Amino acid sequence: MTSSEITFPLQLARTMRFTLGAPRAFTVSPDGGRVVYLRSGSGTDRSGQLWVLDLDEDTGPRERLVADPAALLGGSEERLSAQERARRERSREGSSGIVGYALDGSAELAAFALSGKVYVAGLGAGGARALPVPGPVIDPRPSPDGRHVAYVSKGALRVVGVDGEADRALAEPEDGHVTYGLAEFIAAEEMSRTRGFWWSPESDRLLVARVDDSPVRRWWIADPAHPERKPAEVAYPAAGTPNAVVGLHVVDLDGTRTEVVWDRARFPYLARVHWSSYGAPLLLVQARDQRSQLYLAVDPETGATRTVHADEDPVWLELFPGVPAWAPDGRLVRITDEGGARRLAVGDRTLTGGQLHLQSVLDIGDSDVLVSASAGAEAAEPETGESHVYRVNELGVERVSEGAGVHTAVRSGRVTVLVSATPERPGTTARVLRDGKEVAVVENRAERPVLTARPVLTEGGARRIPCAVLLPTGYSESDGPLPVLMDPYGGPHGWRVVAAHHPHLTSQWFADQGFAVVVADGRGTPGRSPAWEKAVKNNLALSLDDQVEALHALAERFPLDLDRVAIRGWSFGGFLAGLAALRRPDVFHAAVVGAPVTDQRLYDTHYTERYLGDPAQSPEVYAYNSLLTDEGLSHAAEQVRPMMIIHGLADDNVVVAHTLRLSSALLAAGRPHEVLPLSGVTHMTPQEKVAENLLLLQVDFLKRSLGL
Numbered sequence: 001m002t003s004s005e006i007t008f009p010l011q012l013a014r015t016m017r018f019t020l021g022a023p024r025a026f027t028v029s030p031d032g033g034r035v036v037y038l039r040s041g042s043g044t045d046r047s048g049q050l051w052v053l054d055l056d057e058d059t060g061p062r063e064r065l066v067a068d069p070a071a072l073l074g075g076s077e078e079r080l081s082a083q084e085r086a087r088r089e090r091s092r093e094g095s096s097g098i099v100g101y102a103l104d105g106s107a108e109l110a111a112f113a114l115s116g117k118v119y120v121a122g123l124g125a126g127g128a129r130a131l132p133v134p135g136p137v138i139d140p141r142p143s144p145d146g147r148h149v150a151y152v153s154k155g156a157l158r159v160v161g162v163d164g165e166a167d168r169a170l171a172e173p174e175d176g177h178v179t180y181g182l183a184e185f186i187a188a189e190e191m192s193r194t195r196g197f198w199w200s201p202e203s204d205r206l207l208v209a210r211v212d213d214s215p216v217r218r219w220w221i222a223d224p225a226h227p228e229r230k231p232a233e234v235a236y237p238a239a240g241t242p243n244a245v246v247g248l249h250v251v252d253l254d255g256t257r258t259e260v261v262w263d264r265a266r267f268p269y270l271a272r273v274h275w276s277s278y279g280a281p282l283l284l285v286q287a288r289d290q291r292s293q294l295y296l297a298v299d300p301e302t303g304a305t306r307t308v309h310a311d312e313d314p315v316w317l318e319l320f321p322g323v324p325a326w327a328p329d330g331r332l333v334r335i336t337d338e339g340g341a342r343r344l345a346v347g348d349r350t351l352t353g354g355q356l357h358l359q360s361v362l363d364i365g366d367s368d369v370l371v372s373a374s375a376g377a378e379a380a381e382p383e384t385g386e387s388h389v390y391r392v393n394e395l396g397v398e399r400v401s402e403g404a405g406v407h408t409a410v411r412s413g414r415v416t417v418l419v420s421a422t423p424e425r426p427g428t429t430a431r432v433l434r435d436g437k438e439v440a441v442v443e444n445r446a447e448r449p450v451l452t453a454r455p456v457l458t459e460g461g462a463r464r465i466p467c468a469v470l471l472p473t474g475y476s477e478s479d480g481p482l483p484v485l486m487d488p489y490g491g492p493h494g495w496r497v498v499a500a501h502h503p504h505l506t507s508q509w510f511a512d513q514g515f516a517v518v519v520a521d522g523r524g525t526p527g528r529s530p531a532w533e534k535a536v537k538n539n540l541a542l543s544l545d546d547q548v549e550a551l552h553a554l555a556e557r558f559p560l561d562l563d564r565v566a567i568r569g570w571s572f573g574g575f576l577a578g579l580a581a582l583r584r585p586d587v588f589h590a591a592v593v594g595a596p597v598t599d600q601r602l603y604d605t606h607y608t609e610r611y612l613g614d615p616a617q618s619p620e621v622y623a624y625n626s627l628l629t630d631e632g633l634s635h636a637a638e639q640v641r642p643m644m645i646i647h648g649l650a651d652d653n654v655v656v657a658h659t660l661r662l663s664s665a666l667l668a669a670g671r672p673h674e675v676l677p678l679s680g681v682t683h684m685t686p687q688e689k690v691a692e693n694l695l696l697l698q699v700d701f702l703k704r705s706l707g708l
Contacts, residue, residue: 006450007450007692008449008450008451008505008509009509009691009692009693009695009696010688010692011447011449011450012449012505012506012509012691012692012695013688013689013690013691013692014044014688015043015044015446015447016046016094016095017502017505018043018426018427018446018447018449018502018505019095019446020040020042020043020044020045020046020095020446020447021039021040021041021042021043021044021045021444021445021446021447022039022427022428022444022445022446023037023038023039023051023430023442023443023444024037024038024039025037025038025100025101026410026417026419026430026442027103027107027410027412028107028410028411028412028413028415028416028417029106029107029123029412030105030106030107030412030413031106031413032055032412032413032414032415032434033054033055033056034052034053034054034055034107034123035052035053035055035415035417035432035442036050036051036052036066036101036103036107036110036123037051037053037430037442038050038051038098038099038100038101039051039442039443039445040095040097040445041445042445042447043445043446043447044447046094046095046096046097047069047070047078047095047096047097047098048069048095048096048097048098048099049065049066049067049068049069049097049098050065050066050067050098050101050110050112050121050128051063051064051065051066052064052066052123052126053432053440053442055415055432055434055439055440057434060439061432061439061440063442063443064126066110066121066123066126066127066128067098067110067112067119067121067128069096069097069098069114069115072114072119072128072130073114073115076115078096078097078114078115079115079116079136080115080116080136081116081135081136081138083136083138083182084113084116084136084138086652087138087139087188087194089652089653089682089683089684090183090185090188090189090194091188091194092684094684097114098112098114100112100113100139102139102140102141102142103123103142104142104143104144104145104146105144105145105146105201106146107123108122108123108124108146109121109122109123109142109146109162110123110142111140111141111142111149111151112140113137113138113139113140113151116135116136116137117130117131117133117135117137118130118131118133118135118137118140118149118151118160119131119140120140120142120149120162131149131160131162131164131167132164132167133151133153133158133160133164133167134153134154134158134167135153136153136154137151137152137153138151138152138153138182139151139152139181139182139195139196139197141197141199142162143199143203144199144200144201144202144203145202145203146162147161147162147203148160148161148162148203148253149161149162150170150181150197150199150206151181152179152180152181152182152196152197154173155172155173155176155178155179155180155182156169156170156171156172156173156180156181157169157170157171157180157181157197157206157208157251158170159253168255169255170206170208170251170253170255171208171210171249171251171255171257175214177212177213177214178210178211178212178214179196179210179211180196180197180208180209180210180211181196181197181208181209182196182209182211183195183196183209183211184209184211184213184243184244184246185213185235185236185237185244185604186237186243186244186269186604186605186606187246187269187270187271189604189606189607189653190604190606190607191269191271191272191319191606192319192321193270193271193272193273195273196208196209196211197209198273198274198275198281199275200275200281200300201275201276201277204252204253205250205251205252205253205300206250206251207248207249207250207251207260207273207275207281207298208248208249208250208251209246209247209248209270209273210246210247210248210249211244211245211246212244212245212246212247213235213244213245214245215242215243215244215245216235216236216237216241216242216243216244217235217236217237217238217241217242218233218234218235218236219233219234219235219236219655220232220233220234221234221649221650221651221652221655221656222649223649223650223679223680224649224677224679225649225679225680232652234652236604236652236655237604237605238601238602238603238604238605239600239601239602239603239604239605239608239609239612239614239615239622240601240605240609240614240615240616241605243268243269243288243605243606245264245268246264246268246269246270247259247260247264248260248270248273248283249303250281250298250300250303258300258301258302258303259303260283260298260303260305261303261304261305262283262285262294262296262305264285266287267285267286267287267292267293267294268285268286268287268288269285269286269287269288269290269606270283270285271284271285271286271293271319272284272319272323272324274324274325274326276325276326278326278327278328278329278330279297279326279330280297280298280299280300281297281298281300282295282296282297282298282308282324282325282326282332283295283296283298283305284296284319284324286317286319288605288609289316289609289613289614290316290317290606290609290610291312291313291314291315291316291317292310292311292312292313292317293310293311293317294307294309294310294311295307295308295309295310295311295324295332295334296308308332309324309332309334311336313337315534315537316534316537316610316611317337318335318337318342318530318533320335320358320359320360320361321359321360321361322360322361322362322363323335323360323361325361325364326364327346327347327364327369328364328365328366331346331347332345332346332347333345333346333361333364333369335358335360335361336350337530338350339354340354340377340529340530340531341353341354341356341357341376341377341378341529341530342356342357342358342359342376342529342530343356343358344358344361344369344371344392346369349394351369351392351393351394351397352371352373352392352397353376353378354376354377354378355375355376355378355379355380355397356371356373356374356375356376356379356390356397357373357374357375357376357377357527357528357529358371358372358373359371359372359373359374359387359526359527360372362389362408362409362410362411363409363410363411363412365411365413367393368391368392368393369391369392369393370389370390370391370392370400370409370411370416371389371390371392372387372388372389372390372407372408372409373387373388373390374386374387374388374527374528376529377528377529382459382464383404383499384457384458384459384466384467384497384499385406385457385466385468385497385498385499385500385527386404386405386406386499387405387406387407387408387498387499387527388400388401388407389401389407389408389409389418400416400418400436401418401420403420403422404422404423404499405420405421405422405423405499405500406420406421406422406498406499406500407419407420407421414434414435415432415433415434416432416433416436417430417431417432417433417442418430418431418432418433419431421498421499421500421501421502422499422500422501423453423455423457423499423500423501424501425501426448426449426452426501426502427444427446427448427501427502428444429441429444430442430444449502449505451473451505451508451509451512452473452501452508453470453501453502453504453505453507453508454470454471454473454508455468455469455470455504455507455508455519456468456469456470456471456558457497457499458554458557460520460549460550460551460553460554461546461549461550461552461553462549462553463522463523463546463549465520465521465522465546465549465550465553466497466520466521466525466527466528467497467518467519467520467521467550467554468496468497468504468507468518468519469516469517469518469519469554469558470504470507470508470510470511470516470517470519471511471516471517471558471559472511472512472513472514472515472516473508473511473512475559477559479559480559481559481560481561482514482515482516482559482560482561483514483515483516483561483564483565483566483706483708484515484516484517484518484551484560484561484562484564484565484566485510485511485515485516485517485518485565485566485567485568485702486517486518486519486520486547486551486565486566486567486568486580486588487506487507487510487517487518487519487567487568487569488519488520488521488522488543488547488567488569488573488576489521489525489569489570489571489572489573489576490520490521490522490524490525490543490546490547490569490572490573490576491524491525491536491540491543491571491572491573491575491576492524492525492526492533492536492572492607492611493526494525494526494572494573495521495525495526495527496519496521496525497519497520497521504519506695507519509695510568510699513699513703514703514708515566515702516558516559516560516561518550518551518554518560520546520547520550520551522542522543522545522546522547522549522550523535523536523542523543523546524536524540524542524543525543536611537611538611538612538613538618538621539621539624539625540572540575540600540611540612540625541579541583541624541625543576544576544579544580544583544584547567547576547580548584548587551565551587562587563589564589564706564707564708565587565588565589566588566589566590566591566592566702566705566706567580567581567588567590567591567592568591568592568594568698568702569592569593569594569596570594570595571594571595571596571597571654571683572597573594574593574594574595574596574597574646574654575596575597575598575627577591577592577593577594577596578591578593578596578598578627578643578645578662579627579630581593581641581642581643582627582630582633583630585639585640585641586639588641589641589642589705589706590641590642590643590701590702590705590706591641591642591643591644592643592644592646592698592701592702593643593644593645593646593659593662594645594646594647595646595647595648595651595654595658595659595683596627596645596647596654596658596659596662597654597658598626598627598628598658598659598661598662599626599627599628599657599658599661600612600615600622600625600626601615601622601626602655602657602658603654612625627662627665628661628662628665633665633666633668633669633671640671640672641705642672642673642674642701642704642705643666643671643673643674644673644674644675644676644697644698644701645659645662645663645673645674645675645676646659646675646676646678646694647659647675647676647677647678648678648680648681648682648683648685649677649678649679649680649681650679650680650681650682651681651682651683652682652683653682653683654683656677659675663675674701676697678690
């Protein structure tokens with residue numbers, strides 16, 4: 001098949017949404033002499049490789065391949081343990097090969113796991129080798145001095161010399177419910193904490209998480225396509241049920257263990273851990289209702305903790321990448337919601353105001369803090385979908401990134417890797433800057449899409465809801481009004497209206513099938529203000545109101561046929577699509593409902609309770625936010641709208657029970673619908689043919705349902 005014959009659905013699937021071949025996971029060495037990153041060999045190669053870009057100021061930049069899985073495995077097929085597969089599912093990692101790495105303090109040594117083994121690679125001389133340690137191995141990390149590698153195997157935290165000698169267990173599980181050095185389900189899925197151990201700056205001890213999941217209720221996920229296989233046992237902490245018990249220990253290299261003590265009954269969530277040479281080990285622990293949290297400094301000798309700062313919020317407290325952390329002068333760096341804005345605080349000073357909406361801390365330097373942020377409520381001009389990089393210090397705020405787009409960065413000392421995506425240019429560009437001047441561009445080997453996205457970024461309605469509108473390629477006004485496809489995520493942590501090209505490709509493909517596609521980020525989505533995000537407290541269904549408001553407002557400016565409106569979505573977007581078909585059949589005429597959360601009591605604690613509280617204390621809130629108790633189930637026959645419900649049978653995040661219960665409720669109410677079960681598919685859909693055909697089947701359903 002020639003490139004001209006490749007369809008977009010096939011290309012999207014083969015390239016894993018055009019992520020293959022693109023450089024990612026950048027690290028800059030402390031001396032600014034090299035940039036380390038991952039990249040696969042081509043735009044269709046799923047196997048990640050470890051690369052180095054040397055930044056010699058005299059000879060210029062030079063790229064080197066440090067570790068290639070194909071060579072290291074000698075052509076053998078990669079083997080993954082069940083725990084490693086679960087880790088990748090939590091991080092939505094669908095590729096293979098080297099998918100992560102860790103460095104020593106000077107960025108001279110890298111460690112990574114490949115096919116269940118530990119590999120180390122010298123980044124100066126190059127060359128990777130396996131260490132003879134028991135497997136399967138998870139999350140190997142070198143000590144800052146580069147002399148040891150700690151890793152997890154079969155629930156035990158182990159350490160080995162970089163020469164492969166003196167391998168030993170530092171903490172071994174007491175039973176099958178206990179692990180040392182791993183993040184529990186909730187931390188990995190909802191807190192973005194994927195690690196379970198942290199080296200001391202002196203390389204003489206570690207902070208190690210101990211997880212006991214024995215209190216967590218067990219679910220059983222079977223594969224009906226393979227009745228000969230036993231169901232998989234999953235410890236799933238559903239809303240209102242017990243979580244895993246998480247503790248923390250200081251563990252010396254001789255195995256001596258000291259428990260870290262805090263009020264775990266009041267603050268059971270270990271959300272963040274930071275250990276640098278600028279201060280004592282720093283923890284962020286949250287109450288279960290997530291309305292209070294403590295920043296704790298740990299005494300490594302005794303395990304005692306002292307409160308450095310405390311936060312409270314009447315709605316909930318958000319977690320952010322990069323914080324909390326110590327600045328080089330020992331002040332606490334954090335992000336806080338104050339005065340209607342999301343601000344950067346260093347010590348007792350707040351350094352940003354309402355003009356910025358902080359998203360993350362990227363780097364903390366001697367004289368400034370590098371952050372990512374979008375325009376805040378007090379910004380002079382709206383910047384729909386944009387995210388920029390800023391330098392912040394006592395003197396003010398300076399934008400580092402230029403031009404409309406979505407920008408982020410990695411920095412160390414004088415060297416910054418600025419990664420940018422723009423609406424006009426496909427993919428991302430990774431520019432290497434020294435003292436603000438470009439010295440290199442990291443090669444991006446991702447494929448160029450066979451179509452071009454042309455989103456119109458705008459705002460809709462009295463609430464100025466961020467929107468993207470996509471019309472068919474070559475559309476002219478004489479073609480008349482178009483059937484509409486709403487294509488949202490629409491929920492917390494899901495930002496869909498972005499000033500970048502690739503995130504709109506699938507929407508453009510749907511548009512090219514004859515639709516006007518509308519993407520709207522209503523209340524509950526990130527990027528506007530704390531009040532915007534927190535408006536959905538106790539009412540996730542509020543997101544539907546904003547979809548309707550945006551649709552009607554945009555119809556005044558775009559060729560939208562409001563008599564033919566469909567909606568599609570996945571995960572929260574699937575919930576929103578189901579909600580639209582059931583509660584607003586006057587607006588929506590068909591829905592594709594993908595992996596929907598239909599019964600909030602079946603979703604996890606940290607996410608669901610943040611928005612809806614404890615189901616035992618507020619059952620009416622859960623009922624209102626459920627599709628199963630929806631009054632739309634009993635609507636008159638003329639209000640019934642076609643629904644295609646799609647779900648992966650192997651999904652351990654939004655389990656297929658959500659769809660089965662919805663289907664049963666619809667059947668009992670006499671409401672026709674279609675169910676598309678995906679055998680062996682998880683919450684992701686990385687399988688090439690599945691991903692390709694899902695798009696084709698959705699278009700067929702939408703055209704049939706709207707009478708096109």
